[in-house]
Amino acid sequence: MPVDAASIARAADVVRQGGAVGFPTETVYGLGVNAFDERAVAKMFELKGRPRFNPVIVHASDLEQVRQIVADFPDQARALADAFWPGPLTLVLPKRPSVPDLVTAGLATVGVRVPAHSAARELIEQAGTAVAAPSANRSGRVSPTTAQHVLAEFGDDLPIILDAGPCVGGVESTVVSLAGSRPVVMRLGGVTVEELGRVVGPADVSAEVPADPDDAERARASPGMLERHYAPRTPLHLVDKLDGLDVPALGRRAGLLTLTDPGSQARAFVSVECLSAAGELREAAANLFAALRRLDDASLDVIVALRVPEHGLGRAINDRLSRASTAEQA
Ligand code: TXA
Numbered sequence: 001m002p003v004d005a006a007s008i009a010r011a012a013d014v015v016r017q018g019g020a021v022g023f024p025t026e027t028v029y030g031l032g033v034n035a036f037d038e039r040a041v042a043k044m045f046e047l048k049g050r051p052r053f054n055p056v057i058v059h060a061s062d063l064e065q066v067r068q069i070v071a072d073f074p075d076q077a078r079a080l081a082d083a084f085w086p087g088p089l090t091l092v093l094p095k096r097p098s099v100p101d102l103v104t105a106g107l108a109t110v111g112v113r114v115p116a117h118s119a120a121r122e123l124i125e126q127a128g129t130a131v132a133a134p135s136a137n138r139s140g141r142v143s144p145t146t147a148q149h150v151l152a153e154f155g156d157d158l159p160i161i162l163d164a165g166p167c168v169g170g171v172e173s174t175v176v177s178l179a180g181s182r183p184v185v186m187r188l189g190g191v192t193v194e195e196l197g198r199v200v201g202p203a204d205v206s207a208e209v210p211a212d213p214d215d216a217e218r219a220r221a222s223p224g225m226l227e228r229h230y231a232p233r234t235p236l237h238l239v240d241k242l243d244g245l246d247v248p249a250l251g252r253r254a255g256l257l258t259l260t261d262p263g264s265q266a267r268a269f270v271s272v273e274c275l276s277a278a279g280e281l282r283e284a285a286a287n288l289f290a291a292l293r294r295l296d297d298a299s300l301d302v303i304v305a306l307r308v309p310e311h312g313l314g315r316a317i318n319d320r321l322s323r324a325s326t327a328e329q330a
């Protein structure tokens, strides 16, 4: 349903009454429920098929509401909030007791963010409550960047999906933990490590990638770091270069995901997705998940993805490609 005053009011009603809605943010579409309604949160976990050890981000419309969710808001949080909110940054901070354990998967911390998309903030305001929302995809799958993607994931299971067109960001929020003495990036995302560094100094990037997704203890740290996640159904082979790659050996029908036009090397593939003709990483991030979905729907035997430059948003793009991949070649 197109975003307007009436559809936002209806979606807010659904949230107030304990239901789940699909809604746009600047990063990806979310599956939103009242963060303080434990039954609604449980329903959302079930809908997504999400493991209970994976905490959910709580979305607030402003700083005042954030303070009702977190028990402490240190100076570093303040500086990051001033610099990047509303926007694609999630801060992990000590939670207030009123935040249900189900939302935080039993952790003492909660991930909070103020989204930049006006429809998201209006939904939260009108619902009169903070909104717990994971990306609106079945657990482990590619995140949705259009309302059509959400519909493809959940069909008639959602009473309403607010449609504001394609997301401008395309990769999810950067998750930063401020629980320790230094900020730690738990998930690379829309705010780059370089941008973070300009505000709080060098941040550590968590290299903790649980080898086994069933290893709940380690996965609890931030399941966005699970090794295989954001994954298409088609096997994805991640490479550094196309030169010397024996494409037919990988599969008869191969598709290619690249940043820029691969020139004559495109001939080895039945389907090619270029993320940005100009090689712009911001544009590439916005196109990433839709391109992955198109390739996944093209009845391919294999998707070959070419790594993008490892700086700025390229780090988040490579991170997602790596988690989507079944095989990597350094
Ligand atoms: O851009 C986004 O963040 C989107 C939109 C809808 O806001 N949401 C999103 O949610 O990507 P989800 O559930 O797909 O990913 C949330 C990530 C997971 O990796 C989760 O483990 C991490 O945030 N997270 C949430 N709360 C946490 C906490 N207390 N400690 C550590 N990681 C946390």
Ligand code: MG
Residues within 6 Å of the ligand: 134, 135, 143
């Ligand atoms: Mg997700």
